[in-house]
Amino acid sequence: MPAKIFILGGTGFTGRLIARHLLERSDAIITIASRRLEKAQEVAGDLGRDRPGRVRAAHADAADAASLRTAMAGQTLIVVAASTTTYVEIVARLALDLGVDYLDVQLGAKKFAYLKSIAGEIEAKGRCFITEAGFHPGLPAALVRFAAEHFDKIETATTAGYVSFPKDQPYSEAVDELVDVFRDYQAQVFTNGYWTNPKAYQIRKIDFGGDIGPRTCYSMFFEELGPLPERYSSLRETGFFIAGTNWFVDTVITPLVFVLLKLLPKARRMTGRLLWWGMTRFQKPPFRTELIVQASGIHAGQKTQFEAAVAHRDAYELTAIPVAAAILQYLEGLGRSPGLWMMGHLADPRRLITDMKRMGVKVRAKVE
Numbered sequence: 001m002p003a004k005i006f007i008l009g010g011t012g013f014t015g016r017l018i019a020r021h022l023l024e025r026s027d028a029i030i031t032i033a034s035r036r037l038e039k040a041q042e043v044a045g046d047l048g049r050d051r052p053g054r055v056r057a058a059h060a061d062a063a064d065a066a067s068l069r070t071a072m073a074g075q076t077l078i079v080v081a082a083s084t085t086t087y088v089e090i091v092a093r094l095a096l097d098l099g100v101d102y103l104d105v106q107l108g109a110k111k112f113a114y115l116k117s118i119a120g121e122i123e124a125k126g127r128c129f130i131t132e133a134g135f136h137p138g139l140p141a142a143l144v145r146f147a148a149e150h151f152d153k154i155e156t157a158t159t160a161g162y163v164s165f166p167k168d169q170p171y172s173e174a175v176d177e178l179v180d181v182f183r184d185y186q187a188q189v190f191t192n193g194y195w196t197n198p199k200a201y202q203i204r205k206i207d208f209g210g211d212i213g214p215r216t217c218y219s220m221f222f223e224e225l226g227p228l229p230e231r232y233s234s235l236r237e238t239g240f241f242i243a244g245t246n247w248f249v250d251t252v253i254t255p256l257v258f259v260l261l262k263l264l265p266k267a268r269r270m271t272g273r274l275l276w277w278g279m280t281r282f283q284k285p286p287f288r289t290e291l292i293v294q295a296s297g298i299h300a301g302q303k304t305q306f307e308a309a310v311a312h313r314d315a316y317e318l319t320a321i322p323v324a325a326a327i328l329q330y331l332e333g334l335g336r337s338p339g340l341w342m343m344g345h346l347a348d349p350r351r352l353i354t355d356m357k358r359m360g361v362k363v364r365a366k367v368e
């Protein structure tokens with residue numbers, strides 16, 4: 001029997017793409033769910049053309065447990081691709097009550113803390129919950145694990161992201177969640193065997209190569225980085241760095257966002273709009289999203305360097321494709337174990353990268 005996958009936020013940029021890749025690569029039956037039934041029906045109609053019986057539409061509001069309960073009943077997996085971190089408790093509780101597995105693509109300290117608080121219950125009920133899926137979060141730990149496969153002893157593994165949108169990139173509710181990330185900003189990196197202070201960010205020049213070249217990058221912590229030093233005892237250095245956006249955002253808007261969040265903590269949308277305006281108005285090519293890992297260590301008794309990068313010109317594709325690739329592993333049972341997992345730690349990294357490439361992500365890797 002094909003799995004039934006319920007995509008909350010299936011009308012959004014990310015949710016729609018996850019649905020399309022899953023329809024192309026699996027036999028799952030997909031439900032597009034959103035607060036607007038008509039919109040969900042329109043998207044389901046588009047995606048389901050030439051695929052009879054594969055795509056359904058449902059009304060569901062994460063803020064309203066009753067609507068969600070009715071819509072989610074009988075599903076195999078709920079994919080949360082909606083900007084609904086505030087309602088994590090409602091969604092996760094319902095998944096547990098209804099016996100539905102769970103995957104989210106969201107970034108949010110409070111969401112993560114809540115899921116951790118119910119991790120024991122998730123495991124006891126035999127459910128598989130996958131959190132922090134996508135590009136970032138999602139890929140940094142997966143890329144470090146991919147790099148580690150090329151060493152007998154991995155010693156350093158730095159990951160870095162480059163994101164550049166063209167002027168006409170539309171605003172998405174995800175930017176509101178990005179503002180929350182600024183509010184809870186954590187910047188620690190693991191260096192010389194210790195985690196640095198979460199409040200003190202590090203600045204590093206990282207060379208992405210090609211037409212991106214060297215960029216000034218700022219450290220940013222993702223939960224998936226935390227377990228890496230324990231997983232690889234030889235690892236002395238790891239972390240994630242995000243490339244500066246453009247001079248105006250880096251020197252004027254970003255400091256202003258931190259001040260606004262202190263003075264007007266409720267002005268989330270206004271702050272998000274300001275950030276988005278700066279990120280799109282002053283940006284220069286190359287327009288794409290790229291994630292790189294630069295690692296060093298020992299292989300066959302020799303000092304070895306490894307570098308890999310994944311890139312797509314559409315940031316939403318680079319978010320949706322790893323999620324779809326991880327779900328393919330889940331559907332095959334490879335990535336379905338009871339408990340709470342982060343995508344970057346559950347998915348088999350080599351298979352993930354191979355599937356991402358098949359779905360249109362540019363991948364390069366070199367060993368020296």
Ligand SMILES: NC(=O)c1ccc[n+]([C@@H]2O[C@H](COP(=O)([O-])OP(=O)(O)OC[C@H]3O[C@@H](n4cnc5c(N)ncnc54)[C@H](OP(=O)(O)O)[C@@H]3O)[C@@H](O)[C@H]2O)c1
Nearest residue numbers: 009011012013014034035061062082134135136172173174
């Ligand atoms: N991991 C990563 O690398 C990564 C990267 C980018 C984005 N994200 C995350 O992906 C998520 C979606 O981002 P996006 O850019 O695709 O957003 P988007 O295009 O603005 O779509 C948001 C979606 O959420 C739905 N939604 C909002 N509130 C809802 C509610 N109360 N109940 C049900 N559905 C609701 C909207 O549906 P209706 O308006 O039709 O109800 C819409 O489908 C965000 O959480 C974002 O942080 C993750």
